[in-house]
Amino acid sequence: MKQKLLTAVTAAVMAAGPALAELKIVDTSYRTGPYAANGIPFSDGYQDYFTLLNERDGGIGGEMINLVECETGYNTEKGVECYEGTKGDDSLVYQPLSTGITYQLIPKASADGIPLHTMGYGRTSAKNGSVFKWVFNYPANYWDGASHAVTHILNQNDGDIGDKTIALVYHNSAYGKEPIRTLEKLSEKHGYDLTLLPVDHPGQEQKSQWLQIRREKPDYVIMWGWGVMNQVAIQEAVNIRFPMENFIGIWWSGSENDVKAAGERADGYKALTFHNLGRDYPVYDDIQEYVVDAGLAAGAGDQIGSVLYNRGMYAAMLAAEAVKTAQEMHGVAAITPEQMRDGMENLEITEEKMAAIGLPNFGPEFTVTCENHGGNGLGAVSQWDAEAGKFELITDYYQSDQEIIQELVKEDSMSFAEENDIELRCD
Incomplete structure (x- = not known):
């Protein structure tokens, strides 16, 4: 109380x-x-x-x-x-x-x-x-963000993405691996195919990942990047002419530093956010x-x-x-x-x-x-306007899929509590 x-x-x-x-x-x-x-x-x-x-x-x-x-x-x-x-x-x-x-x-x-x-x-x-x-x-949190990205893709496809493919390009670290379980659970629920493409630190070499994307042509790419990895990924996406409006970054992949190097061709790139701009x-x-x-x-x-x-x-x-x-x-x-x-x-x-x-x-x-x-788990989608030189909100705040996320939170946190002999509180 x-x-x-x-x-x-x-x-x-x-x-x-x-x-x-x-x-x-x-x-x-x-x-x-x-x-x-x-x-x-x-x-x-x-x-x-x-x-x-x-x-x-x-x-x-x-x-x-x-x-x-x-x-x-x-x-x-x-x-x-x-x-x-x-x-x-x-x-x-x-x-x-x-x-x-x-x-x-x-x-x-x-x-x-x-x-x-x-x-x-x-x-x-x-x-x-x-x-x-x-x-x-x-x-x-990250699992909220994964759900927000999928919710946006659902909204772009009248709620049906059973025939879609989504690739996750992620920093090969604890950070980048965080959304995988959530995206897998959401894949089971909504029927999309999920491809996992890790990028090693610091992320300057991504040729093979984007060649695979060019070859397999996923409908959407979600990115869990940070720092120079973001800039390289966006430039590689531009190089293979991947549609920017189908490229969605987590909130740590959506700053001005990430898109400006790609110039006008980064126009339309999307990123999640949990606050205004x-x-x-x-x-x-x-x-x-x-x-x-x-x-x-x-x-x-x-x-x-x-x-x-x-x-x-x-x-x-x-x-x-x-x-x-x-x-x-x-x-x-x-x-x-x-x-x-x-x-x-x-x-x-x-x-x-x-x-x-x-x-x-x-x-x-x-x-x-x-x-x-963790708060209420709300997040929105922003989009890069190259001409204006800024990100702008293009959606209202989404509520994440709490049915899936709460189950994952309980499972992982209870496992941690058992491993570390932690007595539960909040009675």
Whole structure:
């Protein structure tokens, strides 16, 4: 049962008490290596939002945010080193931005009592809060994304894809393998044929995969890529004249960096998203004034409104709202990691709250509970308009196929609980 937020009482408590320690949040970033083009804008958005709160609001609840950045290069070993080197009893939350790093940190952070927010990535079955007490992947996960892609294909074919073939071009890693089980289950349900085409790290060599696509002519291609792999895949698709409107990337394969190298021929390429696009939001006026124009931007200040800047900003906003929730719940401003976890588990994102933040209609509403650490699982489809030079939403938000996904989440999470002797919670 969700705890009630005693806003008036806690506001009085926080006003009466002295300021204590800063709110420490760690940004495990990657500004170097083959994935830097995508890591940089996300990290810029993540950091700039927290800088905005410090400069405009004096932090959160009167406590300044201490943002600690640690470079991982999207390398799992370095990611673990960053965690070990920065963790402490004042570390409120980690956003690993890597499925490989996430898998390694789940047991470590759980043992240390530090929350992980793996927004739209990581171990999908961590949605089950009964098993994964310290891990949150709201507002949507990989299996939701796989379902969204299939739903879009169904909608393009009047609900019947029994005669269609779909190829999955995926990063040959824990990240890229996440959607396979879901797509296989959906194949059984809807009758399409599924072809699996792994691409080895970092993804610069894909000739054989796209030659196979040219030879077998699948009706649709779904891509689970990241970094340079996305750029190469889109260029290869252009080279074999694969129809871009039938090429759909997961949300980590849908940034401006991924399509611009292919020029006008990338027009029509599609990608999933769990939030809105562009920079026409009041919060960006404040970021421009208090952060960019003040010379405090994490980067050059030229990424505002780009897909991955928006996503990093969104992740920071969700963390900040969880901090506020935790402060209100516990009546203190300088919260602990355990209290931050409570704030994340009791987080409610409403349109009213988003509008007040300066992000009206930026994303769907969702609620986190003890049982559900993954949100409502909504996602939409965006499409690249080469002439306009931007992605635009072309659908409403889809609900993922919960009948299939919940079964998979339960199966995988219960297996993890049994293997690790985890006692279930949320009674």
